[in-house]
Amino acid sequence: MGAFIALAISAGLASAVHAQSYPSRLVRFVVPFPAGGGVDLVIRAAAQELSSKWGTPVIVENRVGAGGTVGTEAVFRAAPDGYTLLATVNQTITTAPYLFKSLQYDPSKFTPITLMVQSDNFVLAHPAVPANSLRELVDLVKKQPKKWNYGSFGRGSQPQLLFEYLNSKERLDLQHIPYNGISPLLIAMITGEVSFTTGSAGVAGEFLRAGKLRALAIAGKKRSPQFPDVPTTEEAGFGYLQSSIWYAVFAPPGTSDEIVQKVGSDLRAILKQPDFVEHQITSKGLEVIASTPQELADVVQQENASFKTMIEAAGIQPE
Structure with missing residues (x-):
């Protein structure tokens, strides 16, 4: 028993020392897009801020x-x-679990760290398309199928989930x-x-302001502060169309709580810096969330159910 206790204490001390020394070398964020x-x-x-804070290189690798499953599997x-x-x-x-028959990773086993930001999606049209609203889009496509x-x-x-759902609901x-x-x-x-x-708004905002794209609606519960004249899908009579995107950070399965807390707390601190929020978040039409690991886990669980319903209704089959 004494030897067992000694081993447990030793393991605990090793974990604490590791957490205190982390990070001691280059940290890599994999973006699967x-x-x-x-x-x-x-x-x-955020990586630039972390690199300065940690005193060690923090890079982003696009795989x-x-x-997006190739890079995600690599981290898994x-x-x-x-x-x-x-x-x-x-x-x-x-969504990936419902789209691939042989997904090479289990999303539920990732270690959640923080949900950084989120944004509702606009339904966008090219300016030459003769439709200025969702209703006009539906009428146009019905008159000129294919x-x-x-x-x-x-x-x-x-985009595929929203438009296939629209295809299904409106025939x-x-x-x-x-x-x-x-x-x-x-x-x-x-x-x-x-x-x-x-x-x-983060990726389409500048094109909307320049008139290179047209927003027919925003697929959320509230209008965008950056584009307040764009109605919500609910206001347009298509309340079933809800589409938002969030950016989150996960660690491989089995990552220690100490590392999760270190990365999460430092990321959340950066996401709450007024200058960072102004220049990197709100200017791109995004909303800061800076969640805890448990809050991110809860969001994942909730979305699993809603996306499953949408995918089945849209008739998208796993491949």
């Missing part, structure tokens, strides 16, 4: 492929030592064109290759 997207921009800004299989972390959106955590399309940034992404035939990330999707929207998509 191309550079330039919303989560990429936010975590890069893309298979709708990484050592749970706090030196490889995941910065991602809800797509790879709450002519109109929408773009997404991969299978199971927010439309909008055609799906997937792209490898939000940046190429926005280019396709601006050039008119794609008629419709969704996007947050």
Whole structure:
């Protein structure tokens, strides 16, 4: 018994020493999407702050492929030592389980750290499309079936879920064109290759202000402070269309509470700095959440149920 107690104390002391010395070398945030997207921009800004705070390099690595699952799987299989972390959106955590038959990671086993920010998505149209509202979109597509399309940034992404749900509920035939990330999707929207998509103010705001995109509605419960003239989907008579995106940080399964608390508390402190919020969050149309690990776990659980319902209603089958 004495030997067992001694071993337990020794293990506890080792864990405490490890937490106190963490981080002692380069920390890598893996973003499973191309550079330039919303989560990429936010975590890069936060990484600079963390690097200064910790006195050690903090970098962002974009590992893309298979709708974000390639980079997500890489973190899932990484050592749970706090030196490889995941910065991602809800797509790879709450929708992927219903979209892939052989997903190579279990989202429920990730160690949650913090939900950084969130934003409701706009329903967007190219300015040349003769529709200024959701109702006009529906009427247009019904009059001219198979002519109109929408773009997404991969299978199971927010645009696909929203427009396939709209197809199902309104008996439309909008055609799906997937792209490898939000940046190429926005280019396709601006050039008119794609008629419709969704996007947050963080990625679409500058194009809305420049008149290169048109917002038909915002798929949330309240209007955007940056674009107060854009009605909500509920105001437009399509309350079933709800779409928001959040950016969160997770660690590999088995990561210690000490590391989770260290990374989480320091990230939350950065996310509450007035200058950082002004220049990196609200200016991009995002809302700071800075959640605890448990709050993030609760959000994941809630979204699992809602996305499952939406995916089944939209008729999207796992592949």
